[in-house]
Amino acid sequence: MSFDAVVVGAGPGGAFSAYWLAKNGLKVLLLEKKRLPRFKLCGGCLSARVVSLLPEGWQGLVKAVIREGTFGYRGEESFSLPSEKPLAYIVDRAEFDYFLVQKAQQVGVELWQECELLGFEERGRIKVYTSKGEVEADFLIGADGFYSKTADLLGYKKKKFFRS
Numbered sequence: 638m639s640f641d642a643v644v645v646g647a648g649p650g651g652a653f654s655a656y657w658l659a660k661n662g663l664k665v666l667l668l669e670k671k672r673l674p675r676f677k678l679c680g681g682c683l684s685a686r687v688v689s690l691l692p693e694g695w696q697g698l699v700k701a702v703i704r705e706g707t708f709g710y711r712g713e714e715s716f717s718l719p720s721e722k723p724l725a726y727i728v729d730r731a732e733f734d735y736f737l738v739q740k741a742q743q744v745g746v747e748l749w750q751e752c753e754l755l756g757f758e759e760r761g762r763i764k765v766y767t768s769k770g771e772v773e774a775d776f777l778i779g780a781d782g783f784y785s786k787t788a789d790l791l792g793y794k795k796k797k798f799f800r801s
């Protein structure tokens with residue numbers, strides 16, 4: 638099977654890349670190793686600065702609107718700054734990520750879930766090996782998160798880890 642682009646990982650990075658590529662006429666395959674909707678450890682806080690980029694319908698996913706920031710130091714002193722406009726929105730990541738994937742599917746993205754990237758080879762076009770078979774593409778986008786297999790295969794090494 639042949640695609641213009643294969644996107645690895647159906648988090649917000651991958652789903653949204655796939656959405657925009659397909660919206661601009663490309664034939665796109667989105668790979669996700671888990672079954673969707675999948676749990677993602679995250680605070681689910683969306684900055685108000687990004688929401689203008691989101692596809693129509695995101696408002697229905699909002700659990701809470703943040704209108705105030707509180708700054709503190711060692712629990713001793715704190716102050717709050719309220720805002721007239723919303724500063725951020727809280728969403729559930731399983732729902733939010735799946736919403737973006739469904740939007741991508743609506744503009745023609747093919748989704749293979751429970752399907753893992755195993756490897757790839759560049760020979761003119763890119764041969765992509767997945768747990769559900771082999772496909773060819775002109776572009777491969779690695780959006781497979783912190784433990785990115787795509788990045789590993791490309792030789793990127795994480796140099797610094799911080800405990801937090």
Ligand SMILES: Cc1cc2nc3c(=O)[nH]c(=O)nc-3n(C[C@H](O)[C@H](O)[C@H](O)COP(=O)(O)OP(=O)(O)OC[C@H]3O[C@@H](n4cnc5c(N)ncnc54)[C@H](O)[C@@H]3O)c2cc1C
Nearest residue numbers: 646647648649650669670679680681682753754781782786
């Ligand atoms: C505790 C915590 C709290 C956070 N809170 C916030 C917050 O409030 N606001 C905020 O903006 N950010 C927050 N973040 C950061 C945020 O979660 C990440 O920046 C975001 O999830 C990155 O999105 P992504 O699409 O790049 O990757 P991910 O969301 O990690 O998605 C990667 C996807 O790739 C899939 N995948 C991995 N390997 C493969 C493979 N080989 N083949 C196929 N699929 C694969 C995974 O299953 C996953 O679905 C938080 C993070 C943590 C850990």
